[in-house]
Amino acid sequence: MDSSHYHEVIDQLFARCPDLCGFSVQEKLRDDAPADEADPELVVTAIGISPRINAEQYGEIFEQIATTLAELLDERPESSAYLRGRTFARSVH
Numbered sequence: 001m002d003s004s005h006y007h008e009v010i011d012q013l014f015a016r017c018p019d020l021c022g023f024s025v026q027e028k029l030r031d032d033a034p035a036d037e038a039d040p041e042l043v044v045t046a047i048g049i050s051p052r053i054n055a056e057q058y059g060e061i062f063e064q065i066a067t068t069l070a071e072l073l074d075e076r077p078e079s080s081a082y083l084r085g086r087t088f089a090r091s092v093h
Contacts, residue, residue, distance in 0.1 A: 006072070006082055013068045014090050017061050021048035022089035025069065042083060044069070 014020055028041040044065050049058060072079045 003082065005076070006079065009068060009072050010088050011091075013064060017064050019049050019051065019053055019057070020061055020065075020090065021050050022087060023047045023065055024087040025083045025085070027084050040080075040084070042069070042073075042080060046087070048089075 023044055024046040025042050026045050028043045044062065047058075047062065047065070049061060053061075069083065072083075
């Protein structure tokens with residue numbers, strides 16, 4: 001799997017959201033999920049934003065993350081395996 005496309009998509013997300021420092025993607029824990037579920041649901045966790053912003057701005061950034069990941073998963077369903085368990089952080093040069 002070529003990860004350069006994923007890096008490009010995530011870099012574009014950080015460019016669109018200058019206050020976003022990072023976020024994690026985890027598998028959603030569900031009691032009713034079969035143990036052999038092939039494509040578990042993913043959730044965005046641990047969103048880091050600086051400087052502090054209001055709830056509306058936070059919601060807008062969360063929507064940007066969710067939309068970006070949903071588009072990536074629609075385009076490349078195998079992305080689930082790449083995204084699961086990863087933390088993405090802004091690169092500072």
